[in-house]
Amino acid sequence: xxxxxxxxxxxxxxxxxxxxxxxxxxxxxxxxxxxxxxxxxxxxxxxxxxxxxxxxxxxxxxxxxxxxxxxxxxxxxxxxxxxxxxxxxxxxxxxxxxxxxxxxxxxxxxxxxxxxxxxxxxxxxxxxxxxxx
Amino acid sequence: xxxxxxxxxxxxxxxxxxxxxxxxxxxxxxxxxxxxxxxxxxxxxxxxxxxxxxxxxxxxxxxxxxxxxxxxxxxxxxxxxxxxxxxxxxxxxxxxxxxxxxxxxxxxxxxxxxxxxxxxxxxxxxxxxxxxx
Numbered sequence: 197x198x199x200x201x202x203x204x205x206x207x208x209x210x211x212x213x214x215x216x217x218x219x220x221x222x223x224x225x226x227x228x229x230x231x232x233x234x235x236x237x238x239x240x241x242x243x244x245x246x247x248x249x250x251x252x253x254x255x256x257x258x259x260x261x262x263x264x265x266x267x268x269x270x271x272x273x274x275x276x277x278x279x280x281x282x283x284x285x286x287x288x289x290x291x292x293x294x295x296x297x298x299x300x301x302x303x304x305x306x307x308x309x310x311x312x313x314x315x316x317x318x319x320x321x322x323x324x325x326x327x328x329x
Numbered sequence: 330x331x332x333x334x335x336x337x338x339x340x341x342x343x344x345x346x347x348x349x350x351x352x353x354x355x356x357x358x359x360x361x362x363x364x365x366x367x368x369x370x371x372x373x374x375x376x377x378x379x380x381x382x383x384x385x386x387x388x389x390x391x392x393x394x395x396x397x398x399x400x401x402x403x404x405x406x407x408x409x410x411x412x413x414x415x416x417x418x419x420x421x422x423x424x425x426x427x428x429x430x431x432x433x434x435x436x437x438x439x440x441x442x443x444x445x446x447x448x449x450x451x452x453x454x455x456x457x458x459x460x461x462x
Binding site: 209249251252253254260262264270271272313314315316317318 | 397
């Protein structure tokens with residue numbers, strides 16, 4: 197049982213079971229676990245919690261992560277690479293955390309976030325007008 | 330500003346802006362709005378709230394809906410058809426609402442849910458062991 201995130205925190209969820217469509221030997225580390233490990237090895241931005249999750253069910257376009265927390269929109273991103281994307285993810289997570297609603301201004305949004313958003317889900321307590329981006 | 334769902338309620342979120350990849354004239358009703366209207370015209374299962382959302386950002390595989398509520402996993406489903414799927418969605422939503430964790434038993438799960446899950450996100454307060462389906 198993991199700890200529960202504080203409401204104001206941002207949570208970066210990482211699917212650690214992701215095979216990214218590869219045929220992974222049973223005793224090998226999966227790409228999703230490698231992504232999680234790479235993130236856990238780095239200093240995390242203030243206010244960010246890293247959470248391992250088993251299967252975010254975006255298996256055809258993994259690795260997959262999600263950002264959520266507070267009154268922000270939840271975002272799910274796919275096609276994440278465990279070798280080249282950890283720093284980008286932490287930068288994007290910090291930018292997300294800096295917003296009140298989860299909508300990173302388009303010009304500041306990592307290119308990968310722009311092109312690989314799988315879905316987003318509104319906050320339970322919407323505090324902002326609905327926007328189309 | 331919509332009302333806030335009660336914690337125990339299940340919310341069926343419908344992207345009302347979805348064009349499903351079609352070129353829709355500006356004054357025509359979009360497929361997403363037609364889906365919402367078809368659902369709103371039907372009696373809703375007990376405990377279910379219907380919510381219109383502008384853009385769940387699964388635009389390439391719309392129409393798109395999400396189910397969430399209480400301590401359940403949130404599920405996002407794509408490729409929803411506004412003409413043939415409303416009854417299936419309400420049946421699936423009722424089955425989802427009947428669970429404590431959002432995991433509809435596989436044999437009871439609508440076929441469309443099995444094949445068109447875009448992503449799922451764990452509850453903030455996990456109350457069940459993590460499962461792979």
